[in-house]
Amino acid sequence: MSARLHVTQPGPQMTVQDRGRIxxxxxxxxxxxxxxxxxxxxxxxxxxxxxxxxALECRLAGPAFTVEGGPARLALAGASATIExxxxxxxxxxxxxxxxxxxxxxxxxxxALGGSGCAVLAVAGGIDVPLVLGSRATDLKGGFxxxxxxxxAPGDVLPLGPAPAAGPPLELPRPPALAPEGxxxxxxxxxxxxxxxxxxxxxxxxxxxxxxxxDRMGMRLxxxxxxxxxxxxxxxxxxxxGSIQVPGxxxxxxxxxxxxxxxxxxxxxxxxxxxxxxxxxxxxxxxxRFAAVSVAxxxxxxxxxxxxxxxxxxxxTPVRExxxxxxxxxxxxxxxxxxxxxxxxx
Amino acid sequence: MGEPHExxxxxxxxxxxxxxxxxxxxxxxxxxRIAPNINAHxxxxxxxxxxxxxxxxxxxxxTFRSLLVHYDPTLxxxxxxxxxxxxxxxxxxxxGALARIWRIPVLYGGEAGPDLDDVAGVTGLSPEEVVVxxxxxxxxxxxxxxxxxxxxxxxxxxxxxxxxxxxPRVRVPPGSVAIAQRMTGIYPVASPGGWxxxxxxxxxxxxxxxxxxxxxxxxxxxxFVPVDADTHADVCRQVADSAYLPDCEVPA
Numbered sequence: 001m002s003a004r005l006h007v008t009q010p011g012p013q014m015t016v017q018d019r020g021r022i023x024x025x026x027x028x029x030x031x032x033x034x035x036x037x038x039x040x041x042x043x044x045x046x047x048x049x050x051x052x053x054x055a056l057e058c059r060l061a062g063p064a065f066t067v068e069g070g071p072a073r074l075a076l077a078g079a080s081a082t083i084e085x086x087x088x089x090x091x092x093x094x095x096x097x098x099x100x101x102x103x104x105x106x107x108x109x110x111x112a113l114g115g116s117g118c119a120v121l122a123v124a125g126g127i128d129v130p131l132v133l134g135s136r137a138t139d140l141k142g143g144f145x146x147x148x149x150x151x152x153a154p155g156d157v158l159p160l161g162p163a164p165a166a167g168p169p170l171e172l173p174r175p176p177a178l179a180p181e182g183x184x185x186x187x188x189x190x191x192x193x194x195x196x197x198x199x200x201x202x203x204x205x206x207x208x209x210x211x212x213x214x215d216r217m218g219m220r221l222x223x224x225x226x227x228x229x230x231x232x233x234x235x236x237x238x239x240x241x242g243s244i245q246v247p248g249x250x251x252x253x254x255x256x257x258x259x260x261x262x263x264x265x266x267x268x269x270x271x272x273x274x275x276x277x278x279x280x281x282x283x284x285x286x287x288x289r290f291a292a293v294s295v296a297x298x299x300x301x302x303x304x305x306x307x308x309x310x311x312x313x314x315x316x317t318p319v320r321e322x323x324x325x326x327x328x329x330x331x332x333x334x335x336x337x338x339x340x341x342x343x344x345x346x
Numbered sequence: 347m348g349e350p351h352e353x354x355x356x357x358x359x360x361x362x363x364x365x366x367x368x369x370x371x372x373x374x375x376x377x378x379r380i381a382p383n384i385n386a387h388x389x390x391x392x393x394x395x396x397x398x399x400x401x402x403x404x405x406x407x408x409t410f411r412s413l414l415v416h417y418d419p420t421l422x423x424x425x426x427x428x429x430x431x432x433x434x435x436x437x438x439x440x441x442g443a444l445a446r447i448w449r450i451p452v453l454y455g456g457e458a459g460p461d462l463d464d465v466a467g468v469t470g471l472s473p474e475e476v477v478v479x480x481x482x483x484x485x486x487x488x489x490x491x492x493x494x495x496x497x498x499x500x501x502x503x504x505x506x507x508x509x510x511x512x513x514p515r516v517r518v519p520p521g522s523v524a525i526a527q528r529m530t531g532i533y534p535v536a537s538p539g540g541w542x543x544x545x546x547x548x549x550x551x552x553x554x555x556x557x558x559x560x561x562x563x564x565x566x567x568x569x570f571v572p573v574d575a576d577t578h579a580d581v582c583r584q585v586a587d588s589a590y591l592p593d594c595e596v597p598a
Contacts, residue, residue, distance in 0.1 A: 015520055022404060022405060023404075023405045024405075024494075025405055025407045025414075025491075026392070026405065026407050026408060026417055026490065026564075027418070027490050027494060027495060027558060027560045028490040028492060028493055028494045028495055028496050028552075028560070029494045029554075029559065030492040030494075055564065075410075082373050088384065111506075117365070132555070133554055133556045133557065133559060135580050139494070141535075141537070142494045142552075142554070143536075144554040145554070164495055171447065186368075187367075187368045187369065188365040188366070188367050189365055190365035190366060190367050190369065190373050190375075191365075200349065208514075211504060235378065235380055235409075235410050235411055235415065235497070236377065236409055236489070236491070236492075237373060237409045237410070237411070237412045238367070238371070238373060238412065238413075238414025239405040239414075240367045240368050240371040240414070240416065241369055241370065242370075243368070243370050260491065260493070261407055261491040261492075262407065262409050262489065262491035263492075267367075268543050270366070270367050270368030270371075271368065272368055273369050273370045274369075275421065288552060295366050295368075295372075295423075295424045295425075296423070296424075296425070298368060298369030299369045299419040299421075299424070301369075301425050302369055302419045302420065303419070303420060303468065304418050341477060
């Protein structure tokens with residue numbers, strides 16, 4: 001039997017995710033998939049997986065589990081965190097953004113996430129749950145995919161696929177910036193004309209805050225309500241990842257990975273795909289602003305992001321063993337002094 | 347050039363307008379209303395585009411009056427894809443004839459349809475008259491969405507045209523047959539929902555282990571057939587044994 005993860009304590013709302021369920025939205029089946037697609041690609045690359053391998057999406061904090069049935073290589077990407085690996089009473093600590101080889105029988109505990117509300121934990125071979133409609137992504141609302149469509153629970157055993165040929169463990173020398181550098185960029189429409197001039201100016205000119213009603217479906221924002229010309233209601237039409245719909249309250253909702261396929265509220269704008277991962281990282285209370293760009297500018301931004309991801313993937317290098325020991329010691333000290341994020345000093 | 351003049355009207359570019367939906371999608375909007383002929387254009391456009399399969403096309407989502415085209419901006423651009431889509435010809439005018447008509451057994455009222463008496467009260471009809479009107483029409487499957495396999499079907503008779511509940515239920519049981527405005531639908535899975543519940547059907551509308559995963563297809567017709575509690579329970583058992591497929595007729 002191949003290696004598996006025996007979960008003792010899942011992180012909050014931890015789910016199995018991959019690149020999403022493509023091709024079934026016409027049947028009302030949402031795409032789902034990782035909130036932070038950049039993190040998914042980097043985490044999978046760090047353990048030698050194909051980009052479409054299924055991984056664990058962690059929210060706020062990572063899980064605790066035991067590796068059984070064989071060794072496992074794992075990597076966390078998308079946030080900073082401390083990965084504790086305990087073997088026969090000896091605990092070693094590792095940072096995110098690098099592969100960690102864990103022997104069979106070892107206990108792994110991943111602490112609070114820093115710098116992002118979500119992260120991706122990839123394991124070599126991928127989380128080997130059955131494909132449903134071409135994807136292993138968890139559809140929480142539909143109740144299928146991943147582990148029967150639910151978050152990972154204590155006691156779950158996650159099977160791993162056959163691990164790819166293992167070279168030396170890799171690390172990402174310079175992790176990407178996680179916070180958006182400026183306003184989140186949007187393309188206005190498809191129903192921007194449902195709003196007054198003032199409504200549009202408010203949307204692009206005032207800050208919003210992520211409310212507590214934020215999950216994988218979307219983030220309800222708090223701030224100045226947007227004025228409609230007539231009403232919020234439209235004849236339902238299609239929704240894309242990043243669509244920003246505005247119900248009668250006038251407060252925008254940014255729709256994320258688990259968004260429904262169609263909806264009946266006017267959509268003032270769509271977040272551009274290059275900024276969608278950054279939106280997925282935001283936590284309740286985070287402040288954000290929007291800036292409008294053209295479709296062509298949005299497409300160019302996406303191409304630049306792809307180039308940047310390509311550059312990051314090409315920069316993966318074998319872990320420097322000497323550096324690892326120093327890093328582990330540094331992390332130990334940081335933990336004692338209460339510093340959670342590995343990047344707060346950068 | 348050289349095309350017969352009357353066929354020029356069938357081009358998507360002449361029938362629809364494009365609306366921006368970020369850099370991974372655009373809407374091809376054929377109208378603003380819910381109408382069978384507009385909806386038929388949408389579904390025809392989805393079929394024609396799937397056949398053309400231009401580079402960078404990811405998937406399409408037909409809705410009542412528009413087609414959402416998802417694309418990969420690393421493989422194409424909205425401008426390039428809209429040129430291709432606009433030039434596609436929908437061919438023969440479609441009038442939205444129903445492809446096939448399903449007969450769906452429904453237990454009306456009671457626990458299965460907790461809003462039936464309220465709907466009767468608000469509309470001034472008796473519960474029996476509400477059932478006769480709801481079961482008296484053949485409905486068109488316009489769109490599937492909101493939930494996996496949730497079909498928006500219409501048009502409901504004007505007498506049953508009521509707004510959604512002002513306070514949606516936290517949990518609507520699967521199989522609930524419901525109405526809102528001029529539409530009727532069946533909740534395929536348990537979900538929060540604001541439609542008014544008239545009854546329940548055991549028929550399984552969505553099965554992710556099948557491809558396609560839904561029973562209905564756009565352009566299908568659906569007729570609801572009132573059944574008693576014994577028949578409902580019997581169909582439930584057959585569905586549980588995967589031994590039930592509802593009756594379906596193909597119109598002449």
